[in-house]
Amino acid sequence: MKESTVFLIEESSSRWDSVSSLLRSNDFAVTTFNHPSQFYESYNPRIPGCMVMDLSISLVAGITLAEQISEKGYCPPYIIVGGEPRACDLSRAMRSGAQDFFERPLDGSLFITRVRAALQQDDQLRQQWLADQSVLKRIDSLSPREREILALVMDGRLSKQIASQLDISVKTVEAHRANILRKMHVDSFIQVVCLIANKHEWLESSSSAVA
CATH class of the missing domain: 1.10.10.10 (Winged helix-like DNA-binding domain superfamily/Winged helix DNA-binding domain)
Incomplete structure (x- = not known):
């Protein structure tokens, strides 16, 4: 089984040095992207992982990313960090796979716990998705x-x-x-x-x- 990856989508790398270090110090494999479109272009639904989005400037862009990825077949769970989203945006985010929302400053221990939970959920959902893909391939x-x-x-x-x-x-x-x-x-x-x-x-x- 492939190692799970935390896909870190950031708007400003300087703000995320500590979070990236926090993830890596807890033995997470981390891949960073500086824009939702960069992640979308490279996303492979067969690579296990979860997304962490620093989208305080453009939360809607992150939600749209998740919705577009879902159209490819499978969107991994994701966590939103920062900003003050509107209630309607949060509702839309949860429908598209968002698991948690964190304000700054981060509660590091809770954040790591939720990232682990998101990866565990991805493992369960992805296994079902892969099984469905196998059946769909046979039907095709x-x-x-x-x-x-x-x-x-x-x-x-x-x-x-x-x-x-x-x-x-x-x-x-x-x-x-x-x-x-x-x-x-x-x-x-x-x-x-x-x-x-x-x-x-x-x-x-x-x-x-x-x-």
Whole structure:
């Protein structure tokens, strides 16, 4: 497993020397960025970590960053430091993955505790995201007809019913079913249901949905 990283997004490096040192002295791997756009351009959702944002001048830029990263598939938890954000900005930040807000001067001990908690949450959320990505990749390998048949199977239709509805032979339906199991890397449709239960919309996703 890759080492988790604290992505430190700062507006003024001179103000953050002590915080960067604090993080590193507590054995965190730290990578710094001087603007949200710099982090966005280099962000890889498969690298574990959390963000710490010094965005007292432009909190909205940080929130927008988190929202844009989410559109890529996964946004890590983040912590905001400094400034006096409006209540509406904080509400929007929490919806986009913000875990905590710290005013200056920092409570170093509490800050480190919350960073560790953010990294732990990232580990849990990322494992689920990676599992979902694996399933989406398998679904993406299905042909349009196979997705159509899988959706009908998920709705409880039998092969004869599917054949009648799609005006194809039962033998053709069975061939598609076999291909679906092979491409989904499972042995039965019960396992398929367990993978995508209550997520029928995944059958409509395209390859662009997989990071």
